[in-house]
Amino acid sequence: MIHQYQNNGYNIVLDVNSGAVHVVDQSAYDVIECLTGLNPEHTVETLQDETTFTYLKDKLGQIYRKEDLEDILEDVIELTEGGRLYTKDVYEGFVDAVKERKTVVKALCLHIAHDCNLACRYCFAEEGEYHGRKALMTFEVGKKALDFLIANSGSRRNLEVDFFGGEPLMNWQVVKDLVAYGREQEKLYDKHFRFTVTTNGVLLNDEIQEFVNREMDNVVISLDGRKEVNDTMRPFRNGKGSYDLIVPKFQKLAESRNQERYYIRGTFTRNNLDFSNDILHFADLGFKQMSIEPVVGPETDSYAIREEDLPQIFAEYDKLAKIMIEREKSGNGFTFFHFMIDLEGGPCVYKRLSGCGSGTEYLAVTPWGDLYPCHQFVGEDDFLMGNVDEGIKRPEIADEFRSCSVYSKDKCKNCFARFYCSGGCMANSYKFHGTIHDTYEVGCEMERKRVECAIMMKAALAE
Numbered sequence: 001m002i003h004q005y006q007n008n009g010y011n012i013v014l015d016v017n018s019g020a021v022h023v024v025d026q027s028a029y030d031v032i033e034c035l036t037g038l039n040p041e042h043t044v045e046t047l048q049d050e051t052t053f054t055y056l057k058d059k060l061g062q063i064y065r066k067e068d069l070e071d072i073l074e075d076v077i078e079l080t081e082g083g084r085l086y087t088k089d090v091y092e093g094f095v096d097a098v099k100e101r102k103t104v105v106k107a108l109c110l111h112i113a114h115d116c117n118l119a120c121r122y123c124f125a126e127e128g129e130y131h132g133r134k135a136l137m138t139f140e141v142g143k144k145a146l147d148f149l150i151a152n153s154g155s156r157r158n159l160e161v162d163f164f165g166g167e168p169l170m171n172w173q174v175v176k177d178l179v180a181y182g183r184e185q186e187k188l189y190d191k192h193f194r195f196t197v198t199t200n201g202v203l204l205n206d207e208i209q210e211f212v213n214r215e216m217d218n219v220v221i222s223l224d225g226r227k228e229v230n231d232t233m234r235p236f237r238n239g240k241g242s243y244d245l246i247v248p249k250f251q252k253l254a255e256s257r258n259q260e261r262y263y264i265r266g267t268f269t270r271n272n273l274d275f276s277n278d279i280l281h282f283a284d285l286g287f288k289q290m291s292i293e294p295v296v297g298p299e300t301d302s303y304a305i306r307e308e309d310l311p312q313i314f315a316e317y318d319k320l321a322k323i324m325i326e327r328e329k330s331g332n333g334f335t336f337f338h339f340m341i342d343l344e345g346g347p348c349v350y351k352r353l354s355g356c357g358s359g360t361e362y363l364a365v366t367p368w369g370d371l372y373p374c375h376q377f378v379g380e381d382d383f384l385m386g387n388v389d390e391g392i393k394r395p396e397i398a399d400e401f402r403s404c405s406v407y408s409k410d411k412c413k414n415c416f417a418r419f420y421c422s423g424g425c426m427a428n429s430y431k432f433h434g435t436i437h438d439t440y441e442v443g444c445e446m447e448r449k450r451v452e453c454a455i456m457m458k459a460a461l462a463e
Contacts, residue, residue, distance in 0.1 A: 002036045002086065003416035004029065007382035008322060016138035016416050017091070020084040021343055023459045027064050031072045032085075033060045042086040047077045095407050103398050105152040107160035107357070108145055109364040109375045112137045112168040112175055113350065117202050119237045122267060122295045122303060136171045142178040144388035145365045152391070153155050161273065162196045164364075164375060169203040179215050196220065198265075200234070201253075217261060221250045221385045224266040225278020225292065232271060233303070238278040251286055259288040266292040269303035269334065273312045276320040283327070283334050291337035294446055296428055305442055321453040325460045341454040355422035357459055359385070359401025372403055376427035377413075401426065404436050411439045417451045 001016040011029035013022040024032070038055050039046055046052060047166070050423070056069055079085040082087040115134045116123075151251040153159055161182065163175050181195040197212060198220040212219055223246065224230040231241025254262055264287045268275035275292055282290045294313070297304040305313070320336065328334045356362060359373030366378055369388040386393035406423045424447065428440035 001089070001414075001416065002032065003038065004033055004036070005452055007318070007326075007452055010456055010459050012452075012459065013085075014416060015085050015087055016419070017089045018083055018087040019343065019419070020079075020087075021455055021458070022079070022085070028072050028075070029066060030060060030063070031056065031069065035073075035076065037078065041088075042080065044077055046082050047073065047080060047086075072364060092407050095405055103152070103156075103360050103392065103395070104154040104156060105312065105361060105363060106156050106158075107162070107362040108149050109162045109164045109362070110137065110142060110145055110161045110178070111165065111366050111375070111378065112142070112178075113166040113171040114367050115170055116166045116200070117170065117236065118200050118234055118242055120168070120234045122269060122297060122301075124235060125239065137174060137365075137367040139174050139177045139181075140268065141365075141367065141369045141388060142174060143181055144369060146178065146182055146185060146193075148371075148388045148391065150185060150191060157190060158192050158194060158257055159195070160194045162198060164198050167200055167202065168197055169199050169208065172203070176211060179211075194218075198222070201249050202242065204246070204249040204253065207261065209256060211265055212253070213256055218255070219253065219262040221246075221253065221262060221264050222266070223247065223250060223264055223282075224268070224353065225272065225275065229272045230266075233267070233269060247285065249457055251315055254287055254289075259286075262289055264290045266290075266293050268292050269295040269310060270305060271303055274316060275313075276316045276323070279320060279336060280323065288334045288462060290334060294442065294443070296425075296431070307445075310442070310445050313446060317446075317449050317453050321429075321457050325457055328461060333394045339454040339457060340451045341451065341458065343455070343458055355424075355426070358426060359362075359383075360398050373397065374427060376425075377430075379432075401436065408437045409439055411441070411444065415444070415448070417444075417448045420451050423448045 003014040003016055005012055006029075011024050011026060013024055013029065013032055014020075015022075034056055035042060035047070035052070038052065048207060050365060053070070053073060056073060057066060060069060076085060100150050115136065115137050149161070150157055179193075179195055181193070186192055194217040195215055196218040197216055197341060200222045222234070223243070224233055227241070229244040230243045234242050236242060250264060254264070264282055266278060266282070268278065274279060279292055294305050295303060299306055321339065324333065324336060324339065356374070362374060363385070364372045364378050365388060366372070366376045371379070371385040371387055371392065372378045372383050373385065384394070385397045392398065404423065404426055406418040409423050412418045412423050421444075424439050426436040426444055428443055429438045432438070432440050
């Protein structure tokens with residue numbers, strides 16, 4: 001499968017199945033486009049067939065010289081022989097192996113607090129209550145969750161625990177106690193916990209910062225960008241904005257971590273489709289590690305992204321990519337999560353096929369100990385898998401998530417980005433289609449654009 005596109009003056013050819021990227025001149029771009037139009041699944045033999053060159057000459061002979069077409073076709077044949085163009089899909093055969101893998105849990109999202117001190121307008125967690133009630137996780141429940149993780153982690157040594165909410169700093173003592181408990185268990189079971197915390201920063205102070213820097217492998221801090229954007233969507237419950245209070249705290253935290261091992265994460269909505277300016281605002285505030293996600297919601301929500309917004313969103317991604325190239329070359333670069341792409345290694349085959357591991361490797365735990373496939377399924381009775389006292393009581397849910405892959409979704413089969421997004425978010429699929437075996441189309445369009453920008457940036461920065 002070949003995907004071709006032009007961006008920022010670059011002619012890019014992606015061989016989807018091998019992941020090989022080729023930056024070519026216009027003549028080679030046109031030749032490959034012509035060849036793919038003739039046969040999207042070329043082999044060396046079909047390329048060497050005389051009728052192929054005859055077709056090529058008939059289509060492009062008035063634009064390019066015969067000798068140039070012959071040279072380009074020879075290069076294409078060489079790349080195909082080397083497994084870098086027109087490669088076959090060898091991954092579908094791994095799907096059965098993915099389905100047969102045992103559930104080995106490596107990560108938990110601990111809902112340490114089903115409560116929040118902000119009232120974000122787009123919050124899928126209903127201000128931390130998750131379709132249920134306010135609650136704080138007790139140390140006993142959290143302890144059982146860590147015991148469950150250790151018991152179900154098999155031979156994995158590195159385990160991940162994210163303290164999540166609501167707002168986890170509202171239950172800070174339990175966070176500290178669980179970290180201490182986890183460190184004790186590391187020695188007993190030869191495990192290593194990688195703790196993270198996701199916070200809105202309202203309660204952040206020097207004592208918390210010191211602890212976080214000592215114990216947390218990563219920190220996710222929430223801010224939506226410019227003051228007017230953030231304060232519209234992330235106010236306190238009394239309507240007052242949160243920007244002025246939290247920005248200085250976040251700047252101090254990022255600097256104290258040497259601008260590493262954190263992400264400042266925002267959400268853009270229909271109210272700020274010029275979101276590249278919010279990302280640049282992050283950079284101007286001194287942040288180096290950032291992400292800004294498109295809001296996900298039904299079109300009945302006034303702030304929801306709609307299909308008609310996509311051209312403007314694409315333009316914003318293009319604008320951002322060009323600015324990031326300029327800043328990187330001038331020594332003032334920053335990291336944007338959605339433009340991070342590994343063209344040499346990247347995720348293992350299982351991750352490429354099935355994604356984040358929700359429901360199998362990654363589970364969410366409520367304050368009272370219920371287990372769900374991920375934080376976005378919490379409160380959905382159909383996805384209640386068990387609890388920390390009894391373990392997984394409905395293994396068929398894990399089986400269903402394990403069977404979900406880029407080959408179980410019709411929309412993924414012919415998508416060039418499928419091995420980069422691994423089929424997209426299963427929770428979003430369920431919200432829009434009532435099944436995890438589908439895709440959120442608007443999200444797919446944005447993901448394809450981000451992949452194209454990320455590959456173009458690699459080309460530009462390799463010069």
